[in-house]
Amino acid sequence: xxxxxxxxxVWRLVLFTAGSFAFGFAxxxxxxxxxxxxxxxxxxxxxxxxxxxxxxxxVSDRVVTIELVANIPQAGAWEFKSQxxxxxxxxxxxxxxxxxxxxxxxxxxxxxxxxxxxxxTIARYFRKTECFCFTPQNFAAGEGRDMPVRFIVDPxxxxxxxxxxxxxxxxxxxxxxxxxx
Amino acid sequence: MNAVTATHAGDHHDHDHKPKGIGRWLFATNHKDIxxxxxxxxxxxxxxxxxxxxxxxxxxxxxGMQFFDPGFYNQLVTNHALVMxxxxxxxxxxxxxxxxxxxxxxxxDMALPRMNNYSFWILPFAFTLLLxxxxxxxxxxxxxxxMYPPLSLQSGNSFPMMIFAVHLMGASSIMGAINVIVTIxxxxxxxxxxLKLPLFCWTWLITAYLLIAVMPVLAGAVTMLLTDHYFGTxxxxxxxxxxPVMFQHIFWFFGHPEVYILILPAFGIVSEIIPTFxxxxxxxYDAMVYATASIAFLSFIVWAHHMFTVGMPLAGQMFFMMxxxxxxVPTGVKVFNxxxxxxxxxxxxxxxxxxxxxxxxxxxxxxxxxxMLAIVPADYQYQDTYFVVAHFHYVLVPGAVFAIMAAVxxxxxxxxxxxxxxTLAKWHFWVSTVSVNVLFFPQHFLGLAGMPRRIPDYNVxxxxxxxxxxxxxxxxxxxxxxxxxxxxxxxxxxxxxxxxVWDGDMTGLEWSVPSPAPYHSFETxxxxx
Numbered sequence: 006x007x008x009x010x011x012x013x014x015v016w017r018l019v020l021f022t023a024g025s026f027a028f029g030f031a032x033x034x035x036x037x038x039x040x041x042x043x044x045x046x047x048x049x050x051x052x053x054x055x056x057x058x059x060x061x062x063x064v065s066d067r068v069v070t071i072e073l074v075a076n077i078p079q080a081g082a083w084e085f086k087s088q089x090x091x092x093x094x095x096x097x098x099x100x101x102x103x104x105x106x107x108x109x110x111x112x113x114x115x116x117x118x119x120x121x122x123x124x125x126t127i128a129r130y131f132r133k134t135e136c137f138c139f140t141p142q143n144f145a146a147g148e149g150r151d152m153p154v155r156f157i158v159d160p161x162x163x164x165x166x167x168x169x170x171x172x173x174x175x176x177x178x179x180x181x182x183x184x185x186x
Numbered sequence: 187m188n189a190v191t192a193t194h195a196g197d198h199h200d201h202d203h204k205p206k207g208i209g210r211w212l213f214a215t216n217h218k219d220i221x222x223x224x225x226x227x228x229x230x231x232x233x234x235x236x237x238x239x240x241x242x243x244x245x246x247x248x249x250g251m252q253f254f255d256p257g258f259y260n261q262l263v264t265n266h267a268l269v270m271x272x273x274x275x276x277x278x279x280x281x282x283x284x285x286x287x288x289x290x291x292x293x294x295d296m297a298l299p300r301m302n303n304y305s306f307w308i309l310p311f312a313f314t315l316l317l318x319x320x321x322x323x324x325x326x327x328x329x330x331x332x333m334y335p336p337l338s339l340q341s342g343n344s345f346p347m348m349i350f351a352v353h354l355m356g357a358s359s360i361m362g363a364i365n366v367i368v369t370i371x372x373x374x375x376x377x378x379x380x381l382k383l384p385l386f387c388w389t390w391l392i393t394a395y396l397l398i399a400v401m402p403v404l405a406g407a408v409t410m411l412l413t414d415h416y417f418g419t420x421x422x423x424x425x426x427x428x429x430p431v432m433f434q435h436i437f438w439f440f441g442h443p444e445v446y447i448l449i450l451p452a453f454g455i456v457s458e459i460i461p462t463f464x465x466x467x468x469x470x471y472d473a474m475v476y477a478t479a480s481i482a483f484l485s486f487i488v489w490a491h492h493m494f495t496v497g498m499p500l501a502g503q504m505f506f507m508m509x510x511x512x513x514x515v516p517t518g519v520k521v522f523n524x525x526x527x528x529x530x531x532x533x534x535x536x537x538x539x540x541x542x543x544x545x546x547x548x549x550x551x552x553x554x555x556x557x558m559l560a561i562v563p564a565d566y567q568y569q570d571t572y573f574v575v576a577h578f579h580y581v582l583v584p585g586a587v588f589a590i591m592a593a594v595x596x597x598x599x600x601x602x603x604x605x606x607x608x609t610l611a612k613w614h615f616w617v618s619t620v621s622v623n624v625l626f627f628p629q630h631f632l633g634l635a636g637m638p639r640r641i642p643d644y645n646v647x648x649x650x651x652x653x654x655x656x657x658x659x660x661x662x663x664x665x666x667x668x669x670x671x672x673x674x675x676x677x678x679x680x681x682x683x684x685x686x687v688w689d690g691d692m693t694g695l696e697w698s699v700p701s702p703a704p705y706h707s708f709e710t711x712x713x714x715x
Contacts, residue, residue, distance in 0.1 A: 011297055011298070014367070014371060018368070025400065029404075029407060036429070036435060043498075043502070174424060
């Protein structure tokens with residue numbers, strides 16, 4: 006059996022180790038791709054953009070309850086609430102609602118809302134044509150305002166689903182401003 | 187025979203040329219010295235981690251808050267895990283590898299002695315950093331050894347100290363692993379083909395590859411935590427488009443192979459001991475090698491069973507459930523091979539064999555509870571309860587730790603040249619084995635009844651089994667002082683051991699050198715053709 010020299014073998018093993026380190030970082034984009042393919046994971050919701058066009062096909066004999074949840078992960082910095090806790094909607098019809106946010110600090114802040122939909126598996130049937138979560142929001146000191154969301158529930162929504170939760174977490178995100186989204 | 191060996195060993199002492207004073211240890215390049223330092227370090231860490239465990243068991247002795255506030259309790263839990271995994275079990279295996287691999291393959295030393303020195307001396311710095319963080323104003327890391335964000339990012343000054351400690355531990359084990367691979371691949375005695383390699387070396391070779399494959403992934407994950415905290419990146423921060431669940435995936439991609447890093451060398455040790463005390467060759471040597479390799483391969487595709495409940499597609503849950511159960515096949519091969527080795531053997535029950543047998547029974551119990559946890563629908567009940575705690579302590583304490591103790595009792599006469607006190611060692615065995623079951627078995631019941639992990643207080647209905655578990659914990663903890671006493675007694679002197687030490691037909695090269703093994707051994711390699 007032919008042997009590699011110690012030096013050669015050490016270099017190969019060091020390269021192997023460096024490769025493993027790089028692989029750890031390669032898992033980041035890999036995870037995004039897999040989440041998109043399997044339609045899961047918050048990473049994908051965070052990057053969601055507006056639907057280009059939707060066609061209204063209302064199903065008037067079916068009612069789905071939409072629960073609207075407002076979360077503030079960093080206590081004290083924000084007032085954040087939904088206009089109404091729940092809405093009754095017909096699949097295939099375009100609706101609009103809004104969330105109210107107020108900056109409680111005495112400085113200008115950039116905010117980012119991160120949406121989450123439950124149950125996770127039906128997220129692709131919940132389509133947003135307009136959302137304050139698509140872009141970072143600028144708030145002056147003490148400023149408060151209503152921010153709109155327009156959405157349509159796909160009529161192909163599985164028949165056993167009668168309740169969808171749309172939750173937003175509202176973050177102060179100075180680092181987001183630097184990143185163009 | 188004894189007298190002959192003793193004179194022979196005495197002759198060798200004159201030619202040893204051991205470096206003198208503290209420099210012998212600070213600048214050590216001798217594999218036996220470095221092995222000894224690793225083992226002593228591991229023993230100290232075992233007692234530090236054990237003291238934390240006893241503090242935890244004291245707090246859980248009765249419901250309500252006794253000694254610590256919940257914050258400090260969480261620091262105890264987190265540091266107990268980090269110290270035991272990275273400070274006690276892993277360095278013990280590296281110490282055994284340093285001592286035994288060159289002796290088993292007929293090499294004069296490890297391939298990279300200088301790096302060997304660095305990889306050991308990094309460890310005291312790493313653990314000073316980690317344990318030092320306990321004395322910072324904000325206390326030590328308290329978010330669990332798994333370091334899940336965002337919780338781990340909220341732990342104040344201890345956070346960067348923990349991250350750098352983990353980096354250092356990782357660097358140390360990567361260097362140790364590279365050393366083991368180069369030693370085994372390049373320095374075997376002429377004629378020792380890979381399929382003549384002792385099983386302890388085989389399991390270590392595979393473990394070393396696991397180490398260089400996954401320790402860098404952990405380094406990457408904790409680096410991402412660090413940049414998220416200090417440099418505004420958003421790997422795990424949802425505000426910037428990141429996902430905390432991704433940390434769990436990356437962490438357990440490291441974490442599951444890590445579990446096998448902690449157990450494969452133990453398999454190797456047991457595969458050395460059982461044939462010796464059965465006076466039969468290992469049954470199915472080739473099968474053992476391939477089973478070890480299969481377990482190592484499977485360890486890379488099962489990680490998400492640690493996080494079934496965070497949300498993943500049904501297909502993913504099915505895949506990870508099935509692949510996890512598949513591990514039972516090569517592990518079963520091993521357990522059956524050990525059992526078959528004993529079949530119709532001429533068994534004797536010296537302390538190493540007793541510990542190896544306890545390993546066989548009790549590790550298998552841990553394996554079975556692992557199979558229960560692998561079942562997705564059942565995992566929704568078991569996850570985050572004491573059932574999980576019972577499971578991994580069964581595989582790690584009467585599994586990995588018992589195997590390390592078996593190895594020490596097996597090779598100690600080779601290291602010290604004296605026979606240790608067998609009666610005391612058997613006392614150590616029986617007290618440990620009974621108490622370890624009193625300690626961990628009731629935790630299965632607590633978990634099934636719904637007692638959550640990592641909480642300092644509990645509902646009164648859980649009191650009785652917690653009392654039992656705590657009593658077992660204190661007996662087990664203090665019985666380990668017997669272990670130290672046996673070792674100290676043997677180091678100080680005792681009846682001289684023969685070169686072969688045990689009455690068996692062992693063919694390992696380590697039994698061909700006198701006891702104690704001379705400072706420099708196999709300067710001319712033995713011919714294994």
